[in-house]
Amino acid sequence: MAPDPRKLFAHRTSWNLEENRLSRALAEFRTAGKPILDLARSNPTKCGFTYDQQGIQRAFEHEELLLYQPDPRGMRRAREAIVAYYLQQQARVCEDDLVLTSGTSEAYSFVFGLLCNPGDEVLIPSPSYPLFDFLADLCDVKLVRYPLFYDHGWQIDFSELSAAASERTSAIIIVHPNNPTGHYTSAVEQRQLSHFCADRGIALIADEVFLDFSLNGSREKSVASGNNDALTFTLSGISKICGMPQMKLAWIAVSGPAEQKRVALARLEVIADAYLSVGTAVQLDAPTLIAMRMSFHSQAMTRIRANLRELDEQLSRQSACNRLSCEGGWSAVLRVPATQSDEDLAIALLTKRGVHLHPGHFYDFAQGGHLVVSLIVQEQEFAEGVRRTLAYFC
Numbered sequence: 001m002a003p004d005p006r007k008l009f010a011h012r013t014s015w016n017l018e019e020n021r022l023s024r025a026l027a028e029f030r031t032a033g034k035p036i037l038d039l040a041r042s043n044p045t046k047c048g049f050t051y052d053q054q055g056i057q058r059a060f061e062h063e064e065l066l067l068y069q070p071d072p073r074g075m076r077r078a079r080e081a082i083v084a085y086y087l088q089q090q091a092r093v094c095e096d097d098l099v100l101t102s103g104t105s106e107a108y109s110f111v112f113g114l115l116c117n118p119g120d121e122v123l124i125p126s127p128s129y130p131l132f133d134f135l136a137d138l139c140d141v142k143l144v145r146y147p148l149f150y151d152h153g154w155q156i157d158f159s160e161l162s163a164a165a166s167e168r169t170s171a172i173i174i175v176h177p178n179n180p181t182g183h184y185t186s187a188v189e190q191r192q193l194s195h196f197c198a199d200r201g202i203a204l205i206a207d208e209v210f211l212d213f214s215l216n217g218s219r220e221k222s223v224a225s226g227n228n229d230a231l232t233f234t235l236s237g238i239s240k241i242c243g244m245p246q247m248k249l250a251w252i253a254v255s256g257p258a259e260q261k262r263v264a265l266a267r268l269e270v271i272a273d274a275y276l277s278v279g280t281a282v283q284l285d286a287p288t289l290i291a292m293r294m295s296f297h298s299q300a301m302t303r304i305r306a307n308l309r310e311l312d313e314q315l316s317r318q319s320a321c322n323r324l325s326c327e328g329g330w331s332a333v334l335r336v337p338a339t340q341s342d343e344d345l346a347i348a349l350l351t352k353r354g355v356h357l358h359p360g361h362f363y364d365f366a367q368g369g370h371l372v373v374s375l376i377v378q379e380q381e382f383a384e385g386v387r388r389t390l391a392y393f394c
Contacts, residue, residue, distance in 0.1 A: 012137050025347050026356060037385035038356045039373045042330060044243035048378045049299050051243075052292055059288035060281055068280065072273035073265075074100025074251070078286035082251055085241075085290050089211070091225030093253050097261065099268045102248045102277040104209060105135060107235045110271050111252065112139035114264065115170045115203055122205075123164050123172040125156070127363040129179045144169070145364065153325045154183035158192060171203040172196070176223060177210050180333055180363050180372045182326025184220050197230030203256075204232045209240040210329040212297055213304065220328065224253040231256040231264060240330075242289055243296035249282045249289070300330075304375040307382045308332065311373070314386050320393040330376050333360070337393055338369030346371065353388040 019027070029036055041047060073079065079095040086093040101107040116122065118140035124132050126145035136143045146161040148154050161172070172193065177184045185193070185206075197204045206223035214220050224234035237250025252268065254261050282289070311332060315322055324333040334357075336345070342359030349355045349371075360370025377385070 012140055015134070015137070020343070022343055022346050022350070022359065025350055029350060029354075034354065036350070036354055036356050037381050037388065039377055039382065039385040039389070040356050040358045041377050042374045043245065044240075044296070044300070044376060045246065047303075047376045049243060049296060052295065055288070055292065059285040062281070062284045064284055065281055070273075070276045072269045072276070073098065074272075074278060075280075075283040075286075078249070078278075078283040079251075081287040081290045082253075084287075085293075086222065086224065086253075089219060089222055089225075091222040093224050093255075097254045097265065099252045099254070099265070099272050100278045100283065101237075101250045101252065101272070102279075103239065104207065104235045104237050104250045105131065106275075106277060107233075107237075107250050107252050108132075108135045108205075109139055110268060111171070111203075111205055111233050111235075112136065112141050113271055114267055116141045117170075119168065120170045121166060121168045122170060123161065125173065125175060125178060127178075127181060127360070127365045128173075128175055130362055130364070132173070141170075142168070146172075147366065148178070148181065148183075150324060153327075154178065154181045156185070156189050156193075158196070161196070165200060165202075169200065169202055171205050173205045173207065174223075175207040175210075177213075177220070177326075177328040179210060179329055180331035180358075181324065182215075182329040182331060182333075184214075184327050185223075187221065190223060190226060194226070194229045194232070197232075202230070204228070204230050206232065206234045208234055208236045211236065212241050212293075213301065213330065214328045215305065215308070215326065224255055226255070228256045231260040233264075238286075238289055238293070241297070242293040243300065244289060247282050247289060249278060249286060300376060303379065304330065306379055307375045307377065310379070310383050311386055314383075314390055318390055318394060321390055330374055332373050332375055334371040334373060334389075336369050336371055338367070340368075342368050342370060349389060349392055353392055355385045355388050357385075357389065 079098045083093055083095050121142045121144050123144050123146050125148050144164050146164045147157050149157050174185050232255045234253040238247055239245040254264050321334055321336045326332055342361050346357055346359040358372040
């Protein structure tokens with residue numbers, strides 16, 4: 001007799017593992033060999049960017065690769081390279097306030113494990129990236145949404161944020177800039193959030209993986225650089241800033257009141273020591289890889305701006321659709337006629353126009369009529385995909 005899955009497996013992994021309808025339609029399209037204009041593609045290594053292949057290969061030619069000398073917080077040379085990165089961003093971060101992880105997903109699991117008992121709550125923005133739900137489930141953390149509202153730009157609704165907080169709230173997450181809305185948390189909002197968290201004795205978690213990709217060319221301020229009243233964890237990594245998700249190097253920068261920071265770092269060190277997940281090679285090569293980021297950044301920003309201009313030009317020639325304001329990051333949000341669900345619309349665009357986009361509900365948009373496009377898709381594919389998408393509504 002087969003065991004009952006409800007007894008064999010943990011409740012925290014009892015997700016609905018069936019493919020959604022859009023994923024099934026996409027798989028069928030690809031199996032049939034039909035051409036697809038993929039406006040949802042966000043893997044930088046598959047978007048035609050040029051990397052210094054020889055330089056990357058040379059960076060891994062270290063005799064020290066043969067030695068295992070683990071440091072729970074991460075090798076000092078890697079942390080020094082991250083400190084130098086922040087200095088170039090006009091932010092001061094001490095290398096002893098950094099803990100390395102193999103990715104920001106792992107960074108979240110470390111911070112959730114540090115802050116939350118089973119059933120505790122973490123406030124997250126809505127709309128935002130859907131991965132948070134899985135990370136929270138794996139840590140037995142409950143996510144509670146606080147809405148962002150749009151009025152000539154995105155803003156935090158602090159009255160709703162206050163209403164969402166409870167005695168079980170352990171932390172608030174901000175994504176700076178948000179994915180997919182592309183808005184930065186303003187300096188005023190950052191101060192309000194810091195006071196909000198300090199008053200309630202909760203932590204602030206700032207996800208800054210897209211921080212460098214400001215559309216107006218200004219250098220946006222890292223949350224890690226502020227004199228934070230609340231215990232603050234700033235997350236980033238080379239997946240986005242260097243366009244190297246395969247290298248698996250990220251970090252947590254801890255700031256805030258001195259005693260809280262000391263205790264947090266001591267406990268994080270134990271958590272990190274239990275995993276020692278970051279590979280020796282990528283830590284040794286961190287100075288070289290991080291130094292290479294400017295080439296990727298230049299290519300990415302050139303493409304993002306070109307695609308945004310193309311999108312705006314095509315939008316200007318019709319009246320059915322428009323786009324929401326965005327300040328940074330790799331995505332744009334289209335507002336389209338809500339004549340059907342976003343998922344039905346995305347499936348129709350795929351099957352009738354051969355264009356793949358993400359429906360808004362993937363990112364927890366409260367209302368229909370939203371599609372999300374990636375701005376790092378190669379220009380020709382992007383332009384044709386947008387043309388076919390807008391033609392659907394004419």
